Amino acid sequence: QVQLVESGGGLVQAGGSLRLSCAASDGFSSEYVIGWFRQAPGKEREFVSRITWGSGNTKYADSVLGRFTTSRDNTKNTVYLQMDNLKSEDTAVYYCAAGSFLRVIGRSEYEYWGQGTQVTVSS
Numbered sequence: 703q704v705q706l707v708e709s710g711g712g713l714v715q716a717g718g719s720l721r722l723s724c725a726a727s728d729g730f731s732s733e734y735v736i737g738w739f740r741q742a743p744g745k746e747r748e749f750v751s752r753i754t755w756g757s758g759n760t761k762y763a764d765s766v767l768g769r770f771t772t773s774r775d776n777t778k779n780t781v782y783l784q785m786d787n788l789k790s791e792d793t794a795v796y797y798c799a800a801g802s803f804l805r806v807i808g809r810s811e812y813e814y815w816g817q818g819t820q821v822t823v824s825s
Contacts, residue, residue: 703814704726704727704728704730704800704813704814705726705727705728705814706724706725706726706727706798706799706800706814706815706816707724707725707727707816707817708722708723708724708796708797708798708816708817708818708819709722709723709725709819710722710723710819711796711819711820711821712820712821712822713822713823713824714788714821714822714823714824715823715824716788716789716790716823716824716825717787717788718788718823719784719785719786719787719788720785720788720821721782721783721784721785722738722782722783722785722796722798722819722821723780723781723782724736724738724780724781724782724783724798724816725778725779725780726779726780726800728779729779730755730774730779730781730800731755731802732755732756733755733756733802733803733804734754734755734756734800734801734802734803735752735753735754735755735800735801735802735803735806735807735812736752736753736755736772736774736781736798736799736800737749737750737751737752737753737798737799737800737801737806737812738750738751738752738772738783738796738797738798738799739796739797739798739799740792740794740795740796740797740821741794741795741797741818742791742793742794742795745794747797748763749763750762750763750766750770750783750796751763751766751770751772751783752772752806753772753773753774753781754803755774755781758773758774760772765791766785766792769785769786769787769788770783770784770785770786771783771784771786772784781798783796783798785821788821788823789823790823790824790825791823792821792823793821793822793823794820794821795818795819795820795821796818796819796820796821797815797816797817797818798815798816799812799813799814799815799816800812800813800814801813801814
């Protein structure tokens with residue numbers, strides 16, 4: 703069982719930046735994919751980005767491409783989501799999730815989820 707803990711959310715003005723962190727209780731396996739998702743009030747949860755722990759390969763939603771960057775720190779067992787040039791439409795609860803490569807890439811299934819962290823962007 704992998705426990706994920708997100709941190710770093712908060713209130714920021716449009717155009718500003720925030721960095722979210724996702725730490726794993728027992729570390730990430732090299733085969734794991736760690737994803738970031740968000741859910742705004744009244745909307746469905748949507749994919750933001752993902753990173754493969756072993757290779758560092760990343761993928762982004764079109765809506766955040768060029769503004770958000772996902773990275774990992776192997777020494778801290780932590781994945782980051784650097785969010786720059788934030789817009790009001792980025793306001794949401796952000797979740798990190800993890801799953802094996804086969805399940806995520808093959809079936810878009812993430813096995814473990816964090817509790818979420820609120821990001822609010824004021825215009």
